[in-house]
Amino acid sequence: MKNIPVVFKHGVSYTTRFVSKLPRCTDIPRIDHKGKDALVWNLSLSRRSKVDKSDGDDKGKDKCAKDAIADRNIIFVAGLGGIGLDTSREIVKSGPKNLVILDRLKKPETIDELKAINPDVNVIFYPYDVTAPLKDSAKLMKKIFGKLKKVDLLINGAGILDDHQIERTIxxxxxxxxxxxxxxMPYWDKRKGGPGGVVANICSVxxxxxxxxxxxxxxxxxxxxxxxxxxxxxxxITGVKAYSINPGITKTTLVNKFNSWLDVEPCVAQLLLAYPTQTTKQCAKNFVKAIKKNKNGAIWKLDxxxxxxxxxxxxxxxxx
Amino acid sequence: MKNIPVVFKHGVSYTTRFVSKLPRCTDIPRIDHKGKDALVWNLSLSRRSKVDKSDGDDKGKDKCAKDAIADRNIIFVAGLGGIGLDTSREIVKSGPKNLVILDRLKKPETIDELKAINPDVNVIFYPYDVTAPLKDSAKLMKKIFGKLKKVDLLINGAGILDDHQIERTIxxxxxxxxxxxxxxMPYWDKRKGGPGGVVANICSVxxxxxxxxxxxxxxxxxxxxxxxxxxxxxxxITGVKAYSINPGITKTTLVNKFNSWLDVEPCVAQLLLAYPTQTTKQCAKNFVKAIKKNKNGAIWKLDxxxxxxxxxxxxxxxxx
Structure with a gap:
């Protein structure tokens, strides 16, 4: 509760005091195009130049270094959620082949909206509750892989924020x-002859x-x-890459009001939101940037x- | 699997090569007796000098700075486990009033052994499975507080190591x-008029x-x-202090053989044990040192x- 901004007393607002606290985006480490990345990029370009563009499959493309979204098959768990929906919107703009959205509640109008953003993308929805037993998740994967044959990226984005619900939160x-x-994993694991894959887990700062x-x-x-x-x-060992997406406080319904553990701080949401935050759109744009960087082991802070x-x-x- | 020691090929053994890798214990930060600690210590001494030693209650003692075990009531969850049992042995030597051991399996001979180490200590056992619903844990706490009236320290030490069992591990x-x-918490929380307390959680490096x-x-x-x-x-807010006890690889039955996730490394236990480890006794002695330091927020590494x-x-x- 230290350093509560003065404006909190008068409601939540943004003043130049807070804006001046924002870190400059120029502080972010830049990719060294003279190093390994540049080599991969150049190889990618030289390979592509030898390939007939009419070739419909992925053979001639540098899958990882070139684009981790275009023409890919992506599963997005909670792709209609607070950060999820704006990220799904950004993803479809980048032209995946299939975007499979798994969410607890079906929202047909939102699926239609995503389809309308880029009619070339096949947006598919399956109901999914991540608290289901592992065998149910396995069944759903079987259905998805049966339909698409291959999946390139799995985004795990399900999250709740309510410390009154200990078991459910976990x-x-x-x-x-x-x-x-x-x-x-059984569909990706290279020990089972799988092609590998990429997991992007939405964690948190x-x-x-x-x-x-x-x-x-x-x-x-x-x-x-x-x-x-x-x-x-x-x-x-597995051939499966992974990186974490760690958003800072993002203006979603999740943070509008939530319970603290044993009510230790009944005003926790208001206190948090009195400090600078980011919009889901800002977060989504950086999320897609991170996906495109496709960096195994990266711990991305999106704040x-x-x-x-x-x-x-x-x-x-x-x-x- | 990088840096597998050469000796591994010939079985698990310790060579001077590994021994030389051990950090010196002199590297450990020392408590500054000239600072705040010294003040508390001196206050404690001056208070004690004014108190009749025959006074049976805690009034005249500096509870936190002086000794966090002697004359205290302690609950130790998994106090008969791998690290737990040797720590329980060390704890009874330091003379708590009551040591309440909660464990899944009753081992009457072990309870008797603890009683024999220091007959002045009341060693009590209740069966407890930490995976029970919160309301069952609450019932047990009611029983314990009904009997002892107050508890000074709760040690949470239950742990399993088996990545085939995802749900149970969590x-x-x-x-x-x-x-x-x-x-x-309801018995300790100062917001409810409670006296506070201390939680020592056995986590891990x-x-x-x-x-x-x-x-x-x-x-x-x-x-x-x-x-x-x-x-x-x-x-x-709560009046409850907490610190973590983070043991390195300790020679317990837990690490003799265990399953890796999706069997990514079937020899994980053998590989780990080919590097220097510590005994449960070494770990237990440092555990008791950490308890006696009673430092809120400390992240203790016991390696x-x-x-x-x-x-x-x-x-x-x-x-x-």
Whole structure:
């Protein structure tokens, strides 16, 4: 509760005081085009120049370095949610082949809206609750892979923010991410002859440093983050890449009002929102940038309209 | 699997090569007796000198700075486990009034052994499974507080290591810690007129940096660690202190053999144990040292026989 801005007393508003606090986006590390990335890029270009563009399959394209969205098949869990929907809108603009949205509630008009943004994209919806048992997630994956044959990217975006619901918070934010990922692995795992794939997990900056008034939510996000870091280290074994998307406070219905643990801070939402936030649109644009960077092991911080890669501190090493 | 020690090819053994890798315990930060601690210590001494030693209650003692075990009432969840049992042995040596051990399985001979170490200590056992619903944990707390009237320290030590069991790993290592803590709060919370208390959560160094071959276990520990850090920041509101105990690889039955996630590394236990480890006794002695330091918010690393306080990196700030 320290440093409560003065404006809070008079309602939530933005003053130049806060705007001046925003970090400059120029602080974000730039990709070194003289290094490895440039090499991949050049290889990609030289390969492409030798390929007939009328070739309908993916053979002639550098899948990873060139574009992680165009012509891809993407599964987006909670793709109609707060950050999800604006990200789905940005994704369809980048022209995937299929965007499979899995969400708890069907919103046909929203699916139609996404189709209208880019009629070339096949937007598909399946109802899905991430708290379902693993075998149900596996069944759904079977259905999706039966239809599309291959999937390039899985985005795990289901999340709730309510520290009165301990079990459900953990089930949605942590177990749901693990189970959905576990369910897709048999189709991707290179040990089973699979082609690999990419997992983008929506975690949270609260996984770095908690909003301590919601310790269960924050901890569930720390878990999702840790899990994603491990997935990325398993790439040599599984062929599956992974990175985390860690949004800062984003103006969604999720943060308008929520319960703190044991009501330790009944005004937690108002207090948070009195500080600078970002819009779902800003977050979505940086989300798509991160997807296109396709960087295994990246810990992306998407805060205040900026995209930044975080370097995790090493306190211990398993050596293995 | 990088850096597999050469000895692994010939079985698990310790060579000077590994021993030389051990950090010196002199690297551990020392408590500054010239600062605040010294003041508390002196106050404690001056208070004690004015108190008749025959006074049976706690009035004349400096509870927190002097000794967090002697004459205290302690609840130890999984106090008969791998690290738990040796820690229970060390705890009874320091003379608590009551040591209430909650564990899944009753081992009467072990309870008798603890009683024999220090017959002045009342060692009590209740069966407890941390995966029970919160209301069951609450009932047990009611029973314990009904008997003891007050509890000074809760140690949450339940843990499993088996990445084939996703739900159970999360339920025991993360949800169990949250629920047991939540259940004790009504008796401690200063907002309800409670006297406060202390929570010591056994997390793991894998919460800092994962054993990526067991991503679910590691993530569950990252969650428990994050939760504990939040609890410590809530002390001004709740009156309840918290710190985490993060053991490195400790020679328990837990690490003799365990399953990796999707069998990504069938030899994970052997690989880990080929590097230096610590004994449960070394870990237990440092555990008791950490309890006696009683430092709110401390992130204790107990690795290779050393005790070290970790400074967590700040990547983001909620401002509230």
């Amino acid at each position: 089930a949605v934010n942590f177990t749901g991410t693990v189970n959905t990922t576990t369910a897709i 609260t996984g770095f440093n908690a909003i301590y008034q919601v310790p269960v939510y924050s901890a569930s996000k720390a878990a999702a983050l840790s899990y994603t870091m491990s997935l990325a280290k398993l790439t040599p 205040l309209g900026c995209l930044e890669a975080i370097k995790w501190t090493k306190h211990w090493d398993s050596h293995i | 339920a025991v290592n993360f949800t169990g810690t949250v629920n047991t803590t939540t259940a004790i 894998t919460g800092f940096n994962a054993i990526y071959q067991v991503p679910v276990y590691s993530a569950s520990k990252a969650a428990a660690l994050s939760y504990t850090m939040s609890l410590a920041k809530l002390t001004p 290779l026989g050393c005790l070290e306080a970790i400074k967590w990196t700040k990547h983001w700030d909620s401002h509230i």
